[in-house]
Amino acid sequence: MFANFKVLYAIALALSFATSNAAAVPGFQKRENGAIKLDFNIERPDKLILNGNFTKRADDYNYALINEGSYYVAEILVGSNQQAVKVDVxxxxxDxxxxxxxxxxxxxxGVYDHTTSSTFSRIASGFAVAYADQSHAEGDWVSDTIQLGGTGGPSLKNQEFGDATTSTINFGILGIGFPINEATADKYQNVPQSLVSQGYIHKNAYSLYLDSSDAAQGSVLFGGIDHAKYSGSLVSNPVVSQNDLDLNVNSVTTNGQTIDIGSNYVLDSGTTINYLDPTVLANLASALGAKYSSSGFYYFDSASDAKDISVNFDGVSVTIPASYTVGAFYDGDGNALTETGFLFLPQTNYHILGDVFLRNAYVVYDLDARTISLAQAKFTSDENITVIS
Structure with a gap:
């Protein structure tokens, strides 16, 4: 029935935001010729609500969060009349x-009224996306002018995108992954590719900087690297998936112990916490002295019991401070399950390093070279930007 329906498991979105974090969305900034900086607001959920449909059988580890965010909300202008719409990067x-x-x-x-844009063109029906929390959107494939970051940003002519006439989500998505992962059999130039083909950047590559845990803003730097934002050296590893931005993780180290992993993890800005293989997670929790709840997660008796965790790749490690690994979990009725939950959950179907990890890493995604470069993030307002060519 839905020939172009594609389940994109890598992000799980919610219907509510932490309104205390809402603010005017920052815009684009040009940095050097060939580098475009798109700032975004970071909006966090009021509560991390665990999926009430979790099955507690020992062999069924498919726990997820209902309200998954954080979200990285950037503004784009759509159409000839520049309609302001906010999207999650x-x-x-x-797509x-x-x-x-x-x-x-x-x-x-914001919403998009295609009937008021003189540059609108309908391409086909059959746009449909669905996410791991069962949220979804459907509509048409269309093209129009897209301006990134609001007034003054790069203007992409005839950009193809999905126009959702039905949605369980009240905002759109700016997906910047591999084009092969687009939710249509007829592949097209997505936004990063269009930035290259329309002359704004030299290469389909970008850097992600999420800043510290209490920061209100972060940025994606299309076509450039900000060397002020990391310590040590950037180390590249090959992407190990044809479709997703996966790296092989060798191991994790904590409390004087190293736990072997040796499997692929998606580095995904659309996911808040980390989803680990259940056996790996059990070994990690054991090394930390975390306890297992009958509700299916690990927790600490006290937040002070948490320890730093280093995630080890070939040639580089990124350390997650102990304070980033602990948080409260709630049930579907909003009742606290624990105030000191371990922000790593078991998953057999997919493995993800999300916001908990990415906030502590400076990440350069080079989609043309199929590499991801990592270094420990440095939290600073200083800039030292060079163009990726």
Whole structure:
């Protein structure tokens, strides 16, 4: 029935935001010729609510969060009349899509009225995406002018994207992953590719900087690297998946112990916590002295019991401070399950290093070279940008 329906497991989105973090969305900034900096607001959920459908059988580790964010909200202008729409920047998917006014959705994130744009063109029906938390959107494939970051940003002519006439989500997505992961059999130039082909950047590559745990903003730097934002050296590793931005993780080290992993993990800005293989997670929790709850997660008696965790790749390690690994979990009714949950959950179906990891890494995604470069993030407002060529 849905020939072009593609389940993109790499992000799980929610219907509510932490309103205390809402703010005016920052825009684009040009940095050197061939580098475009797109700032975004970081919006966090009020509560990390665990999926009430979790099955507690020992061999069924498919726990997920219902309200998964953090979200990285950037503004784009759509159409000849520059309609302001806010989208979540996501490395775990590849399509841009926006919410159409015909969906009946309204609110602070904006909607797109294609009937008012003289540069609009309908391409085909059959746009459909679904995410791991069962949220979804459907509509048409269209093209129009897209301007990144609001007024003054790079303007992409005839950019293809999804126009969602039905959606369970009140905002769109700016997916910047591999084009092969687009939710259509007829592949097209997604936004990073269009930035190259329309002359704004030299290479399909970008750097992600999420800043510290209490920061209100982060940025994606298309076509450039900000050398002020990391310590040590950037070390490249090959992407090990044809579709997703996966790296091989060798091991994790904590509390004087190293736990072997030797498997692939997606580095995904659309996921808050880390999802580990259940056996790896059990060994890690044991090394930390974390306890197992009958509700299916690990926790500490006290937040002070948590320890730093280093994630080890070939040639580089990124350390997650202990304070980043602990947080509260809630059930579907909003009741606290624990105030000191371990922000790593078991998953058999997919393995992800999300916001908990990425906040501590400076990450350069080179989609042309199929490499990801990593270094320990440095939290600073200083800049030292060079162009990727």
């Amino acid at each position: 996501d490395t775990g998917s590849s 841009l899509w926006v919410v159409d006014t015909s969906s009946g959705i309204s609110g602070t994130y």
